[in-house]
Amino acid sequence: MGNCFGAKLSNSKSSSTYPSFSTRASTIDTSKNYSNGLGYSATSGSIGHSQFSAAASDDTCLNGEILPIANLKIYSFSDMKFSTKNFKSDSVLGIGGFGTVYKGWVDEKTLAPTKAGTGMIVAIKKLNAESTQGFEEWQSEVSFLGRLSHPNLVKLLGYCSEEKELLLVYEFMPKGSLENHLFRRSAAIEPLSWDLRLKIAIGAARGLAFLHTSEKKVIYRDFKASNILLDGNYNAKISDFGLAKLGPSGSNSHVTTRVMGTYGYAAPEYVETGHLYVKSDVYGFGVVLLEMLTGLRALDTKRPNGREKLVEWVKPMLSNKRKLKSIMDARMEGQYSSKAATLAAQITLKCLEGDPKNRPSMKEVTNVLEQIEAIKEKPKESIRKSEHSSSHQNRQSPRSRQSPRQTNDRESPRSRQSPRKPNDHGFSAGSGNIMR
Incomplete structure (x- = not known):
């Protein structure tokens, strides 16, 4: 929390x-x-x-x-x-x-x-x-x-x-919060798949877009993983409007208000000046997207020096395909294509722009996420594994096509070991947060 x-x-x-x-x-x-x-x-x-x-x-x-x-x-x-x-x-x-x-x-x-x-x-x-x-x-x-x-x-x-x-x-929301599914390591909570994370992100984006497109824009002000609740089908719903504010009127671009919210999610312009923009919510959404991509909390004092604040640590890696692969949540390995991950990283980067004017609207964010969801391209690793398996079967001699029992009888103890689990990226996803 x-x-x-x-x-x-x-x-x-x-x-x-x-x-x-x-x-x-x-x-x-x-x-x-x-x-x-x-x-x-x-x-x-x-x-x-x-x-x-x-x-x-x-x-x-x-x-x-x-x-x-x-x-x-x-x-x-x-x-x-x-x-x-x-x-x-x-x-x-x-x-x-x-x-x-x-x-x-x-x-x-x-x-x-x-x-x-x-x-x-x-x-x-x-x-x-x-x-x-x-x-x-x-x-x-x-x-x-x-x-x-x-x-x-x-x-x-x-x-x-x-x-x-x-x-x-x-x-009542039977699946609880997004925060629990991302960060609570429990046998009772299964890791969220890539497809489910996209579904949740799209639902939350639609909710924010609705708030922002009313005539008198509503600024939610406290967007974070713990305020995204999930129904029985993992449909996302934004909760807790205790800090919501009506947006600017007339020619004003922002409202000035006392700074309240959650560290790690609040937009920098709001924290520094108290100026609250509609697109201050977009920044918070970008932080949650980053949490969903990495499986790491926005703030965690248990991580090594320089890595406590997720945005400061990971944001520079989002534009590098090789580094992006290293920060993606290992629990989603093999579930998404390189193209989908790249597009998700790009829209996250745009949401996290320092100047609110350069951030997309939530309607634009929703459109991009829906485009990513529509990508049916298989992950390259899955394609290579499938091709390798097919090629290997075609090259087998009649002798090598023995029944599983015959083959197993000749296996050495070493070959009977269970497959190695995919390596985690070594990041700690503890629950400690820090205050600015």
Whole structure:
């Protein structure tokens, strides 16, 4: 998990650990019956109807929509206790800066709370009462996810605001986070294949492109592997909108805001000046692409000197085909062609440009990733192995074409050894991160 800078609660990673059903929330208009006692309305707060509208083009919205009002279920605190077995420890899915995420149960059609084991699973994020920025992030989640609808954004189904208790109810994502699949070495988690990584990257890119192409552009601000969640089919969905901001208006190119986010992913211009551009998100996407290509964390203090920061260490190698091969995640060996890897490295480099003006839009990034996915060329090594095997069989004499049993009887102990595993590139993918 990445360490965050700025306010304490910017390290809101609880939603990144919970694992999705596709049922859409039933309707309860938050503008009619939601009040938190603090003078804030989910639909009349900082994001008003006139401010937050979608562009006219269907293509611009990329299969998503911005709802005129938030469409969320409102729960009582007793509902939440019933749904989570009174927040028992065996219901915990994850813990982060915002608070704790619990597994809950609701009715599939009405979304009413149900007894554990009945209906469908949801993820319920409960604000830590000691959080200093918790209400602002909770408010941002309701404001943005309450009105944004897209296949690659996690669905917010409802919320609870009762006295000091603030909770959010999300769809459940059974495959967990991209971070877990990339970096947690466990027998229960299979390494992601090249094809799955591309699928995930494309889904996340579409989600960001949707945010960026609304009329009032949304800057996500905290794009990282732990905030990309996966449903049962490895479809990627962006979660955790606690740091999201509306983009610049009029002739302005950026908004100026307090620097918050996660070290290693935040764009350099934002860290240095507080100037936040739409394309600051593109930089973060480039960092995640680099993690997916290498299988290494953006920041890791366990790596040798000069290699702690992945971008600084690996970025110069992306334009060199020979060096690129040496940094690719060994767990994907033989699954991609040289052409596909080269194109992936090139678009990663463009995303990581120092000047935001030189970075591509997320729509352009999506198009390139889709082109890479369409490449059906076999890896050269696989072709050579296939040709070698065919040639070897054709050259065999009748005597050498004996049955496997006959052949094995004459094998020496040395020849019966198991094949050597592909060499790893020797990089450590530890979990330690550093703060700037």
